[in-house]
Structure formats: C-alpha cells, structure tokens
Amino acid sequence: MNKSEVLEEIGKLGIIPVIRTKSAEEARTVIKAIIKGGINILEITMTIPNAVELIEKISQELKDTAIIGAGTVLDVETAQKCVEAGAKFIVSPIFDVKIVSFCNRSSIPVMPGALTPTEIFNAWQKGADLVKVFPVSVIGGVLYLKAIKSVFPQIMLIPTGGVNLENAVDFLQAGAVAVGIGSELTTGKPSVITKQAENLCRQLK
Structure with a gap:
C-alpha cells in the first residue's frame, strides 16, 4: 500500500x-479486539516495551488486513527503525523536521504534533501530511x-488527547480528517474493546 492509499484509508x-x-x-x-470490532488502522506507540519488534510482527501477521503505524516517535533513528519494521505511517507528539524529511523521502505519511496556529502551519509548511493537534482537550x-480548521482548511488535522467515544463525531464534523483515540477505546476486556470499536464505527457511518 503506497502513501496516497494509506492517507485515503485514514480519511475513510x-x-x-x-x-x-x-x-x-x-x-x-x-489490537486483535479492535480489529475484530471493524477498525483496521492502528498506532503502536514507542512507550510499549519492544515496540519496534511488535510493529514488525504485527505488520507481518496482519499485512493484508490492517494498516500499522508507529506513534510517539521522537527522533529520526526511531522513525527509520519503525519503517524498516513495516510501519505504514509515523506519528509524533512533537514537530521534528528531521523526522518529517525522512518520511517525505521514504514516501511514508507523517503526522507530527502541534498545538498553536503557528506550530500547526509550520509543521504543514515543512512537509507534514497530517498534523496531530495535541493535546486538543486542554486548549x-x-x-x-x-x-483552526476555518483558518487552515487545506491542512488535514487529527485531534488527539481528550478525544473519546462521546465527542469523536463532533471532532469529525468540526473538520478533522480523523481522530486519535487512546484509553477510551483501548481499555477493558477484549469483548468490551470490540464492542466499543463496533459502536464507534457505527457512529461514523
């Protein structure tokens, strides 16, 4: 799956x-519980022990059914390892021009974090395909x-940090191309996670 296809699937x-x-x-x-619930795009964060190895294994196991990305990537070396392991997109809570440049050269979608209008525009201007608006809830x-979307309609925004099952649709209606959801969706028994994923998919149809 190429860069444009990954971006298209995220938007869909x-x-x-x-x-x-x-x-x-x-x-x-x-991951298995979420995929069972109908969500096939996942961000594996670098805070998980042996995250790069996990990305490699999951990418191989689910290469035909899921799009696996790497999150909380803080430097270009980690970004490179994640891409080599099979990550189809890179997410960071910060803007690092080296990470963005590497991803651009590698034709990998990159989503750096930004918060203020200046930060968001700068990240986009320097090559970000998507901008992670983080942490959106505190501002x-x-x-x-x-x-922000009214000022920058051309920038694809993904709000994260405070997005939950109740307000996800509101963010999308406000102009987000997609939303990043953490513990609100990923916590609990597998059956609960699957049901939450199913409910969220129904809301977004």
Missing part, C-alpha cells in the same frame, strides 16, 4: 486507535479545532 475510516499498553502481549490482545477541544 476516520479513527486511529492509539495503542499504549504496559507490555507487547497486552498490546497484541488490544478548547472541538471549538478550538473548528476555529
């Missing part, structure tokens, strides 16, 4: 579950995103 689905667990085994359980939530 509108959800990126952020997997942040205490172990790789726990992450595997959560106004849906109303803030709507205000």
